[in-house]
């Protein structure tokens with residue numbers, strides 16, 4: 001049976017992608033909750049939506065089928081029992097396992113049709129919306145002035161992170177911060193219950209029932225047997241070893257994982273904020289992750305007799321050339337490597353390019369220096385508007401989860 005998921009590179013012609021249009025969850029961020037919800041500012045929703053619609057339009061115009069996360073989840077939850085099970089799990093994961101409030105939340109959310117119920121879960125549930133039937137001791141002891149019973153999920157428009165397609169399967173991720181951990185539950189239900197994926201033998205290489213953390217922004221599919229994974233603020237070495245082991249032991253086709261260490265900070269939270277593949281032999285790289293002579297700590301993982309072998313290397317170019325069997329490659333510096341422009345444009349996701357075909361990418365228009373450099377290196381660049389979307393610290397790669405790319409011919 002043909003798999004509904006097929007992503008054997010970062011650059012094969014993009015056929016199907018999952019997006020989430022920013023919704024009311026964005027307007028439920030306050031200055032106080034901003035840091036915890038992983039935002040640096042509060043986007044103006046109507047403009048963010050307009051920008052996002054334009055992004056989706058560019059993808060459709062270039063031949064990509066665009067699916068929306070909320071529609072996929074809604075279809076997965078048509079069965080009443082599945083819906084009830086999902087609802088209970090999301091309520092539990094919102095901190096109400098064995099709590100008396102659980103029943104009130106359940107009644108409230110169940111009073112809506114499925115799309116509206118999902119909208120409420122995503123945008124967050126305020127205390128004054130729900131009629132609390134009993135006094136829960138745990139709830140009484142929390143900050144009474146905090147307005148939400150269930151927190152908003154403003155990072156949902158970064159569909160890249162809760163799950164990542166790899167070959168004919170995916171990882172459904174245990175994410176790092178509480179603000180995002182519930183997000184991957186949606187993908188679990190889509191894979192198990194949406195008719196597009198259900199009973200189609202989709203491989204889950206690593207599920208979300210783990211303590212060790214990994215996020216899709218760190219998972220780059222370089223070709224049909226090599227992955228690069230960031231060792232980052234969001235992805236731990238343990239999770240990388242674990243997923244490598246699973247991939248090597250399953251018939252995934254993957255036999256090489258390059259773990260690349262990047263600084264652990266908010267601006268560079270994932271590998272794809274500082275390094276992306278945009279052509280067979282071309283990559284964008286933020287110069288700050290490399291030493292002056294192009295060194296960065298990296299480890300190559302391979303299957304071995306006792307599980308996984310690990311070798312340490314430092315020369316990124318050499319590591320990539322060897323793993324991808326290339327004579328040479330072109331590392332294109334963000335912001336042309338300028339000490340002011342590079343960090344400024346990286347901050348607004350100047351390295352976070354989404355390849356929609358070999359040598360063809362979608363980027364934010366505000367990173368005009370990086371875009372110009374890409375064009376000089378022969379890349380076809382589609383620019384999209386970015387004043388509001390960029391405030392969430394994610395660009396075109398973060399805002400898209402490819403589930404189908406054409407296989408490469410070279």
Ligand SMILES: NC(=[NH2+])NCCC[C@H](N)C(=O)O
Pocket residue numbers: 037038039155158160161180216217218269270272273352392393394395397398
């Ligand atoms: N793949 C990415 N770079 N995603 C960006 C995610 C940004 C989001 N605010 C977070 O901190 O989680």
